[in-house]
Amino acid sequence: xxxxxxxxxxxxxxxxxDCDPQRLQATLRRFGIVNRxxxxxxxxxxxxxxxxxxxxxxxxxxxxxxxxxGDVIDRLAHLSARDKLHVEWTGADPDPRAYEAAxxxxxxGATFHCADADALLAGGEVFDVVISNxxxxxxxxxxxxxxxxxxxxxxxxxxxxxxxxxxxxAYGLFAIGITPLAPxxxxxxxxxxSIRRSYRPQELTHALGAPWSVSSPVPFRLLAEAPGRx
Ligand SMILES: C[S@@+](CC[C@H](N)C(=O)[O-])C[C@H]1O[C@@H](n2cnc3c(N)ncnc32)[C@H](O)[C@@H]1O
Numbered sequence: 001x002x003x004x005x006x007x008x009x010x011x012x013x014x015x016x017x018d019c020d021p022q023r024l025q026a027t028l029r030r031f032g033i034v035n036r037x038x039x040x041x042x043x044x045x046x047x048x049x050x051x052x053x054x055x056x057x058x059x060x061x062x063x064x065x066x067x068x069x070g071d072v073i074d075r076l077a078h079l080s081a082r083d084k085l086h087v088e089w090t091g092a093d094p095d096p097r098a099y100e101a102a103x104x105x106x107x108x109g110a111t112f113h114c115a116d117a118d119a120l121l122a123g124g125e126v127f128d129v130v131i132s133n134x135x136x137x138x139x140x141x142x143x144x145x146x147x148x149x150x151x152x153x154x155x156x157x158x159x160x161x162x163x164x165x166x167x168x169x170a171y172g173l174f175a176i177g178i179t180p181l182a183p184x185x186x187x188x189x190x191x192x193x194s195i196r197r198s199y200r201p202q203e204l205t206h207a208l209g210a211p212w213s214v215s216s217p218v219p220f221r222l223l224a225e226a227p228g229r230x
Pocket of ligand 1: 031035098147
């Protein structure tokens, strides 16, 4: 597998509006385990988000843009509640199938919208912090610039976008590690395609430019951070 160049033309199976609905729902549900294993949000919470939330008037407002089945909010809501932080969590995803899966999770203190960033901006919404997980690699170059700029306009304090860092080791380990979780889902095919579509840190740094900074808080991951400008 040649991973030297991003494969921007690969489409993920779950992005097909006509994909098998049962497999899609199983994929969205199982994102919870996969994200706990690979996405590093516990580390991002401990090293960044918790400090930001503690510095804000309560309740702090956090938006997960492209929230899928809501599992990242579910985990972060659990972590912040353990730290006795009062946070209003909002998830937004333009895909109605993802929105329905997120609502079905019934996460206390969380609200979901079937909407993209433009709709939220048009509605005058403002949050303290905007986050995303596994959205950046989905986007075309122009969509990436639009999504990241819009995320800054929606956030008054900080933006944190987390994604996969493309690499051979990540690809090989994911191909093996996902095997027990993959049956009945799109996780294997879409996960490997996601890695092939993902950025390397220097590529994302170059694509986003100032004031974004891109780091790798845990192995095989990227975190793009910028101040909010709402
Ligand atoms: C791989 S899923 C990740 C879902 C979730 N964040 C997670 O990590 O489990 C990518 C999600 O991004 C959403 N998405 C794609 N383009 C988007 C955009 N321009 N704005 C907001 N969400 C978008 C898709 O609908 C999809 O639910």
